[in-house]
Amino acid sequence: MQIPLINVGKGESHLRTATGTLLIIVATYNSYWLLVIMGVLLIFTGTLYYCPVCHLLGIRSKASRENFYLSFLPRYNIQPVSIFNQEGRLSFANSRYKKIIPQISSSYDFGGEIPDNLETFIGNEAQLRFSFETADAVFQIMVQGVRPIDAVVCYISDITEVVNTNREIINTQKEIVCIMGEIGETRSEETGHHVRRVAEYSRLLAIGCGLSVEEAELIHMASPMHDIGKVGIPDSILTKPGKLTAEEYEIMKTHAKMGYDTLNHSERPILKAAAIIAGEHHEKFDGRGYPNGTAGKAIHLYGRITAVADVFDALGSDRVYKKAWPLAKITALFQEERGKHFDPDLVDFLLANLEQFRDIRIRFSDTKPGG
Ligand SMILES: [Fe+2]
Ligand SMILES: [Fe+2]
The missing domain is CATH 1.10.3210.10 (Hypothetical protein af1432)
Structure with missing residues (x-):
């Protein structure tokens, strides 16, 4: 069982911090100490990007698993990395990917190399590798179906020089x-x-x-x-x-x-x-x-x-x-x-x-x- 690390988005984190601060200000004037505790908790969870209550209630569990997975795929990885959701749409791309192959926005853009039936591919945690050529570069694409996040992860190596x-x-x-x-x-x-x-x-x-x-x-x-x-x-x-x-x-x-x-x-x-x-x-x-x-x-x-x-x-x-x-x-x-x-x-x-x-x-x- 994987431990979700992040289940609060960036926008929500700001909202929690602002609301928490407001609650503390209001509580200070009215001496509502319960509001102070709530405010502190909101600020704390907003800063950590993690809410244990959401975790216990299973709210945004898929997003938290995805975030957990992404924590292993550094955004600034030297090689291109991307994730396609079950529908084949790009749901994550690191900066290298966006720079080198921005034209690939769907798993189907790889010219049919990745099977159409992504649900089965992901369910079986299948793997495959193939090479993909653009006008001026050649890439080796390693594809992995990842069940916990219902997605296909692509690890890409630029092999043009080789x-x-x-x-x-x-x-x-x-x-x-x-x-x-x-x-x-x-x-x-x-x-x-x-x-x-x-x-x-x-x-x-x-x-x-x-x-x-x-x-x-x-x-x-x-x-x-x-x-x-x-x-x-x-x-x-x-x-x-x-x-x-x-x-x-x-x-x-x-x-x-x-x-x-x-x-x-x-x-x-x-x-x-x-x-x-x-x-x-x-x-x-x-x-x-x-x-x-x-x-x-x-x-x-x-x-x-x-x-x-x-x-x-x-x-x-x-x-x-x-x-x-x-x-x-x-x-x-x-x-x-x-x-x-x-x-x-x-x-x-x-x-x-x-x-x-x-x-x-x-x-x-x-x-x-x-x-
Ligand atoms: Fe001869
Ligand atoms: Fe000859």
Whole structure:
């Protein structure tokens, strides 16, 4: 059982003090000592903001419980704190809250994150946490249903700096990975935005086969390094305009294993994914690929995805040894190689969503600065 500390409001406190003073003045002139006692009591309770009679009679008990609760939530808390009543209306906000998110005046303003049925939420003393983004800040909101005051209390942390730092780290990682990938591609004259397009196609394919947004993002970050092993292949083979001899082709094939070996030592998820992609992007669904001749779903999904993305982009781009293919010829090849070179499910997704793949090609065109 909580002890109510305050059950007299500010206005009533002034009223009690004024009335008490008046009673004492009147009592002094008339010698009504009972009035003096009453006056002293009124002044005393008004000053304390607490009336034991009101407490015993249960008058304003809800307000007193609320005030008791608020005594734990300093008005000048460095972080924003607010309370919403059972109807979802803001009943308390500290100064920080009013300064930072004054636009949130109802629990429904959090975009449906807090359930509509507040009565049940409060009754169960439920908790939840979510992030909320405004134009220039990100907040983590921790919400608690508090039964004694029939209200929802929100503890809010401004995490803008943390989120920005995290985004900066991720963007830096992406940039480095892209640059590393471009080093591999540049050596084989595959310039332009090839690795960026492969990254975009790979993410699209990953989402298409039901992977989570996080995993799709991982593939997006790792796939630009698919050909990093080419840094170990001699220029005479990499930049040869004509067909490779059987011996040269064998040397060229080692780039997959070299890429895997280079990246496989890291514990970082992005480099682990990149190692898988570098090692398996030339495996074929029917087992005729390299370096291991793995077949079907035994080829890691990341490898199967990047194989489709890489070939789709390579065929549509000019290379030293060929001109870009028209889209109809590319789709015909994918239909032909469905279940042979490529995972049939991924080919189906590609052919059913060609518009989206074409949009990426336009957005990251070699004749324009890419994103
Ligand atoms: Fe490759
Ligand atoms: Fe490539």
